Amino acid sequence: MVQYYWNPAFQQQQQQMMPPQVTLPSGRPPATGEQSYIENILRLNRGKPGVFHFSxxxxxxxxxxxxxxQGRVEAAGRDHVILSEIGTNKRYLFPMIYFDYAEFNEELNYFNQNPLG
Known part of the structure; x- marks a missing residue:
C-alpha cells in the first residue's frame, strides 16, 4: 500500500514491523554469506561420492x-540438484522437494561455526 499523505499512525506501524538489528557480543554485525541450507551444503561438497536418497x-x-x-553432486541450486551416477556417468536432475537425505563415507565440508570469525 502506498501512502500519498502523511499519516503518523502508519509511520508508527511501519517502525514496529521492522526487525531489530542483530549484533554479536563483540559489537560487530553478523557476517553475511552462505547459509546452512541443504543446497549450499551440497555445493560445498561438490564432487564427493555419496548415496543420495529421493522419494x-x-x-x-x-x-x-x-x-x-550412488553418485556425485555436479551442481545444486535453490530448488534442484544435478547428480552424476558413479560408473555410468548418467546425469540426474532432481527437484529438491524430493530429496530425503545423503550418505557420505568421508568428512563433509561445512560452514565456519565460529560466530566471531
Missing amino acids: FEHAVEAGKNTIAV
Whole structure:
C-alpha cells in the first residue's frame, strides 16, 4: 500500500514491523554469506561420492516411489540438484522437494561455526 499523505499512525506501524538489528557480543554485525541450507551444503561438497536418497509421492509403478543414486553432486541450486551416477556417468536432475537425505563415507565440508570469525 502506498501512502500519498502523511499519516503518523502508519509511520508508527511501519517502525514496529521492522526487525531489530542483530549484533554479536563483540559489537560487530553478523557476517553475511552462505547459509546452512541443504543446497549450499551440497555445493560445498561438490564432487564427493555419496548415496543420495529421493522419494516421490506419486510413483509410476506401485511400490517404486524411492530412488537411491550412488553418485556425485555436479551442481545444486535453490530448488534442484544435478547428480552424476558413479560408473555410468548418467546425469540426474532432481527437484529438491524430493530429496530425503545423503550418505557420505568421508568428512563433509561445512560452514565456519565460529560466530566471531
